[in-house]
Amino acid sequence: MKMTLIAGSNRADAASTILLRYIESLLKARQITVSFVDLREQQLPLFSPDNWDFHPNAQRMIQQVAEADGLILATPEYHGSISGVLKNALDYLSPERVSGKPVLSVSAAGGPVGVSSLSHLQTIVRNLHGVNCSEWISVGYGSNAFGPDGAPLDAGLKERVGGAVENFLDLTRMLTARGVAAN
Template identity: 60%
Template sequence: MIKIAMIAGSNRRNATSTLLLRHIGDRLAARNIRAELIDLHRLPLPLYSPDAGDADPNVRILLEAVREADGLILATPEYHGSVSGVLKNALDYIEISHVSGKPVLVASSSGGPVGVSSLTHLQSIVRNLHGVNCPEWISIGGEFRRFGPDGAPADEKTRERVERAVDRFVALTLALRSDRQVEA
């Protein structure tokens, strides 16, 4: 079974970036894919220090989920044109060996129309961790950040865009997983 680690990079209860990951998790479950949500609002991490290692139990939970995953989905609110400090702090704990060769889908939620700057910054971080950026990304902004009672984006075109990105991410995950299994 494919395993996906999803990291919700907001420190806000019911953040739209976290709601988006919950919806994506439902979409993955419908495909018989195991998705583990690491909600940084509920799993606070100490400020990163190279001296601390993984002594904190929450850090161990994060690192175990990332190491065991076949792919990652990172979601962030866009703050001042970049990723949240909470997500950046979590990513600082992750080592190249945890992400190398794994596909990564990035997503953002922005008060404005789109959160392209945070997505670009996330993709740069993914490259530096030797991950494989999914060619799709998801940005929801402004009025498109509403979710229905079923947990899905209220806007039909947003739902379709999310589904298309998830389709491509799953296809990339399957292809890269097969490649890694052949190499092993």
């Protein structure tokens, strides 16, 4: 199984990226191949439908998505929605790259939860013909929720993240077995 994780923040030490790195460690511990796209490091030019000669970073991200069996998208919640940097990255994707792939949505908010960003993210996934996981992960109060190793400090949150990842992996196995997701 191969997963592509996209960290949708351009902030150093973003809570959403820390959480995604923790999820990456859970996947790697299960011997799952992970491709990690950090949009802070792999910056993309502003998408324009007038220019289909994409920047190498955009081409690399598109290829990583195309090769994945499943996607995990992480975003901070900004003004009740996803980050501009993640929206820009998703604009580069076409339904043919995402169609039928399971997607787990993850957010981090400065307040208690980031539900609005997750709802918006799932709408975008549906429009790309991806299959939203029945669970999502939202972490509140930013980076105060994580220890120095990136693991959630709260045992309940740690359990919830593990359960959501397991649910996502079950969905990925099911779709891959049916030949829906990429091989």
